[in-house]
Amino acid sequence: MLDAVVFDFDGIIVDTEPLHYKAFQQLLAPLGLGYSWEQYLECYLGFDDRDAFREAFRAGARPLSDQELRALMDAKAGAFQEIVSVGVSPYPGVVELIRSISGTLPLALCSGALRSDIDPILGQLGLVGAFDALVTADEVAASKPDPESYRLAVQRLQEIFPGRIHAAASLAIEDTPAGIASATGAGLKVLAVTNSYPQERLTGALRVVNSLAGIDLEALHLLP
Numbered sequence: 172m173l174d175a176v177v178f179d180f181d182g183i184i185v186d187t188e189p190l191h192y193k194a195f196q197q198l199l200a201p202l203g204l205g206y207s208w209e210q211y212l213e214c215y216l217g218f219d220d221r222d223a224f225r226e227a228f229r230a231g232a233r234p235l236s237d238q239e240l241r242a243l244m245d246a247k248a249g250a251f252q253e254i255v256s257v258g259v260s261p262y263p264g265v266v267e268l269i270r271s272i273s274g275t276l277p278l279a280l281c282s283g284a285l286r287s288d289i290d291p292i293l294g295q296l297g298l299v300g301a302f303d304a305l306v307t308a309d310e311v312a313a314s315k316p317d318p319e320s321y322r323l324a325v326q327r328l329q330e331i332f333p334g335r336i337h338a339a340a341s342l343a344i345e346d347t348p349a350g351i352a353s354a355t356g357a358g359l360k361v362l363a364v365t366n367s368y369p370q371e372r373l374t375g376a377l378r379v380v381n382s383l384a385g386i387d388l389e390a391l392h393l394l395p
């Protein structure tokens with residue numbers, strides 16, 4: 172039996188990359204610094220907002236002051252929230268799975284995204300309050316694949332449910348090699364979903380599935 176389940180966000184609950192891409196283009200295209208979706212996938216996917224703007228200006232051989240960068244980051248956060256407010260589609264089965272676990276088994280979210288990007292999407296999906304604990308990019312010094320964020324998620328659950336949570340009996344749900352490395356580094360088991368990478372790239376997971384559709388809490392308990 173599992174002690175807890177910890178969900179990743181981007182690539183597990185919602186495919187947020189097209190939304191981030193759209194927000195970046197709204198700001199960069201008017202400056203003559205827009206780029207294609209293919210270029211985004213190839214060059215920008217691993218970057219946080221700060222480095223993504225720096226790279227776009229570097230690629231366009233244009234100077235970028237700290238003040239201008241801060242203004243662009245604020246504007247991008249606003250553009251992203253506006254895009255999200257129009258509506259987001261979750262991956263199949265994930266909202267149902269989260270709802271079935273919530274209140275039954277200790278449940279956390281462990282994400283490299285900003286809290287300000289996550290909250291409006293959880294609101295859209297009717298998942299506000301579904302998680303007992305949330306760990307976001309705002310709270311850790313080292314992002315995945317470092318184990319810090321998963322360690323903090325387990326620690327938060329241990330504080331809320333004293334004596335009930337062991338990392339080795341907790342299951343992370345992840346879509347990337349970096350996420351799997353972070354979770355296993357913190358001692359958790361991993362169920363990987365091929366939403367972003369093919370099965371052969373998701374080594375280190377206990378099990379790899381193509382979708383969370385049809386997976387319920389019973390199935391998660393039977394995994395180990």
Ligand SMILES: [Mg+2]
Nearest residue numbers: 179181182346
């Ligand atoms: Mg992910």
